[in-house]
Amino acid sequence: MTQPETVTIARFTYRHEAEFAAGFLADADIPHSVLVDDHGGHVTFSNSAAVLVATPDADRARAVLQEAGMLPTGE
Incomplete structure (x- = not known):
């Protein structure tokens, strides 16, 4: 089975x-x-x-995160 994009x-x-x-x-x-590139927790300030x-x-x-206040609503 292929993974969805x-x-x-x-x-x-x-x-x-x-x-x-x-x-x-x-x-x-x-x-x-969740994808994090923080070098195992040692460089948390340089990567998102x-x-x-x-x-x-x-x-x-996106709608779920906007409703939760985690993303801007575009207003």
Whole structure:
């Protein structure tokens, strides 16, 4: 079985922010991944953390994070 294409729906400065956002997606039953390049926690200040979802779930995931106040609403 092939994996669906993914898209980055949000970037955060810190890993804990991305993990917090991922919790809202988990509560909404949206499969997701958190991608962090922090060299094992040693360089947390220089790289962002990204939240990824399958492309078909992107709009719903963005809406969930906007409702949670994790993304700007565009207003």
